[in-house]
Amino acid sequence: MFGALLMVKLMSMYLTKGDYGKYALINSLVALFMILPFNAMIHGIMRYVSEYQNRETYKDFFTVNIVVLTLIFFVIYIFLWIMSQFIDFRLGQYFHYISLLVLSEVYKTVLKSIENANRERKKIAISALFEFSIKLIILIVLANLAIASIPNILMLIIVGNIIAIFVLMFNNYKNIRKIPTTSFKIFSPILLFSLPLIFSQLFGWVRDMSGRWFLEYFTSSEDIAIFAIMSTLAAIIPSAANSLISSYLVPILYQKEHTSNGYTKNIINKLMPILLISTFITAFMMYMIQDCFVLFFSDEKYILYAWMLPYMYVAFSLYTVSIIASYEMYSRMMTKLLIYPAIISSFVTVVSGLFLTSSLGLQGAFIGYMLTYIVYASIIFYIVFFKKRN
Numbered sequence: 001m002f003g004a005l006l007m008v009k010l011m012s013m014y015l016t017k018g019d020y021g022k023y024a025l026i027n028s029l030v031a032l033f034m035i036l037p038f039n040a041m042i043h044g045i046m047r048y049v050s051e052y053q054n055r056e057t058y059k060d061f062f063t064v065n066i067v068v069l070t071l072i073f074f075v076i077y078i079f080l081w082i083m084s085q086f087i088d089f090r091l092g093q094y095f096h097y098i099s100l101l102v103l104s105e106v107y108k109t110v111l112k113s114i115e116n117a118n119r120e121r122k123k124i125a126i127s128a129l130f131e132f133s134i135k136l137i138i139l140i141v142l143a144n145l146a147i148a149s150i151p152n153i154l155m156l157i158i159v160g161n162i163i164a165i166f167v168l169m170f171n172n173y174k175n176i177r178k179i180p181t182t183s184f185k186i187f188s189p190i191l192l193f194s195l196p197l198i199f200s201q202l203f204g205w206v207r208d209m210s211g212r213w214f215l216e217y218f219t220s221s222e223d224i225a226i227f228a229i230m231s232t233l234a235a236i237i238p239s240a241a242n243s244l245i246s247s248y249l250v251p252i253l254y255q256k257e258h259t260s261n262g263y264t265k266n267i268i269n270k271l272m273p274i275l276l277i278s279t280f281i282t283a284f285m286m287y288m289i290q291d292c293f294v295l296f297f298s299d300e301k302y303i304l305y306a307w308m309l310p311y312m313y314v315a316f317s318l319y320t321v322s323i324i325a326s327y328e329m330y331s332r333m334m335t336k337l338l339i340y341p342a343i344i345s346s347f348v349t350v351v352s353g354l355f356l357t358s359s360l361g362l363q364g365a366f367i368g369y370m371l372t373y374i375v376y377a378s379i380i381f382y383i384v385f386f387k388k389r390n
Contacts, residue, residue, distance in 0.1 A: 004132065005236065005297060006132070006136055007132070007135060007136065007139065008229075008232055008233075008297060008298065009296075009297055009298060009299075010136070010139050010140070010143065011023065011139070011148075011153065012229055012298040012299040012302065013143075013298075013299045014139070014142075014143045014148040015148065015150075015153075017221065017222040017225040017226070017301065018220075018221040018222055018225070019149075019150060019221075020221075020224075020225035020228065020229070021216075021220070021221030021222060021223070021224035021225040021228070022091070022150055022221055022224075023150055023153065024212055024224050024225060024227075024228035025091060025212055025213070025216060025221075025224065026091060026094060026098060026150070026154070027228075028205075028209035028212050028213070029091065029098055030098060030101055030102055030105065031205060031208070031209055032205050032209065033076065033098070033102045034102065034105060034106070034109070035198070035201045035202055035204070035205050036076070036198070036202065037072065037194065037198045038069060038072070038073075038102075038106050038109070038110075039109070039197075039201055040194040040195075040197035040198040040201055041068075041069065041072075041190060041191070041194045041198075042069075042106075042109050042110045042113050043113075043193075043194065043197060043330075044189075044190035044191070044193040044194040044197070045065050045110060045113060045114065045190055046113040046114070046116065046117045046250070047190075047193055047330070048061070048189060048190055048193075049061075049113075049114055049117035049118065050117060052186075057183075057186070058175065059174075059175045059176075059177050059179075060177075060179050060183040060186060061186050062114070062172070062175035062176070063175065063176050063177055063179050063183075064179060064183055064184055064186045064187055065110065065114075065186075065187065065190070066107075066110070066176065068184070068187050069106055069107075069110060073102070073103055073106060077099050077103075080095075080099075081095070094150065094151065094154065097151055097154040097155065097158070098154070100158050101154055101157060101158050101161070104157075104158050104161035104162055104165065105161060107161075107165050108127075108131075108161045108164050108165050108168070111165060111168035111169065111172065112124055112127070112164075112168060114172075115168060115172075116247055116250075121247065121248075123167065123168065123170070124168075124247075126167055127163075127164040127167035127168050128164065130163050130164060130167050131160045131161065131163055131164035131167075132160065134156075134159060134160045134163050135156055135157060135159075135160035138156040138159065138160075139153070139156055142156065196336045196338070196339055197338070199339055199342075200338045200339040200342040200343075201342070202342075203339070203342035203343050203345070203346040204342050204345075204346070206346035206349055206350065207342065207345045207346045207348075207349050207372050207373075207376065210346075210349055210350065210353060211227065211349060211352075211353060211357070211365050211368060211369060211372075212224050212227060212228060213353075214353030214354075214357040214358070214365065214368075215227055215357060215361075215362065215365055218357050218358050218361065219357075219361045219362065223361060223362045223365070225302075226302060226305050226362060227362060227365050227366070227369075229294075229298050229302050229305075230294075230302070230305055230308045230309055230312055230366075231312060231316075231369065233293065233294060233297055233298065233309055234309055234312035234313045234315075234316045235316050236297065237282060237313070237317075238279075238313075238316050238317045238319075238320035238321075239320065241275075241320065242320045242323060242324060245271075245324055246324075246327075249267070249327070250327060250330075253267065253327055253330075264327060264328045265328055268324070268325055268327065268328050268384070271324065272321070272325060275321045275324065276321060279314065279317040279318065279321060280314075282313075282317070283310055283313055283314045283317065286309060286310040286313045287310040290306040290307065290309045290310055291303055291306045293306070293309065294306040294309060305362075308366050311366075311370060312366070312369060312370070315369065315370045315372075315373040315374055316373055318373065318374060318377040319373040319374075319376055319377050321377065322341075322376065322377035322380035322381055322384075323380075325380060325381060325384045325385070326338060326380050326383075326384060328384055329383075329384065337383050338380075340379060340383070341375075341376045341379035341380050341383070342376075344375060344376075344379060345372050345373070345375050345376035345379070346372075348368070348371050348372045348375050349368060349372045352364065352365075352367065352368025352371060352372065353365070353368060356368050
């Protein structure tokens, strides 16, 4: 978390608003490629780790997942490379950087998810320490040499990811082995688990990232930078809380729900009041320190827009709490229900972009952000606590 915050701080200082806007668009593309279909499949892998970790077939499970994800990546890469030969895309000059970044993110994420499911949190912490130490050192060197360009920053992120992969593969390389083709049937339940998530996460990308592209179309890269910085700062505390809770709680929920039906429901019922009360207390604190928060975690050129922060913080916090509530759907393998809030909230984003961002610019994107996350959270709460349970 702290390494990521320092990265945001330094890049907001060293990059112009225009360059940071381009970087934000590249991040949105990386997120899109991770969704199609890697994030959902990685979540599926994490779901089934507990069922294989004590079996003799665990090495088959590990190897199959690495091989399948690699094959999927290269199929997508070849398809997109062919498309790039016929379509003139503004960020096309970064195509190979983006591809390497996606591949490194896939390996890093799947290895972290497997280690998390195996409760190897010390190894995850060590990998993160190495990753962000390397990234920060290289970024500071680039800035001092006045060569903190977008390609160089993308390469430093790739190098940091590779370092993390090496740390996470320590001992795990023993799980890689030659497997018969029949072992690939292991991936079938993972695929079935993941398919609904792929669609819901695709709509989730529209919800989370399309606002930047509407700003790109209707305004400028500078407005993208402002919007990206404010949304990043708004997500710091909720994302950290979600990461902490999910890292420790989700593997336990998956294991316990498998043997004790209703375990997840009881835990979620206890967590919700605490999280909701904490959201509004911290939102008031954010309102009181908004200028200092923006200055501390980014750069003075963004302080004029600090007024957006506490409102975006509330919206994203409610969204995060709803994500935690939805773990009940994951543990009970009811992921199909999650596609409805994803579709509706992404529709709200698109409508807001077309009618609000087009006419109000950055302020319209801000209003659309608020509406989108509040709508998503409201639907999740309805599904989890009213519709499904009744």
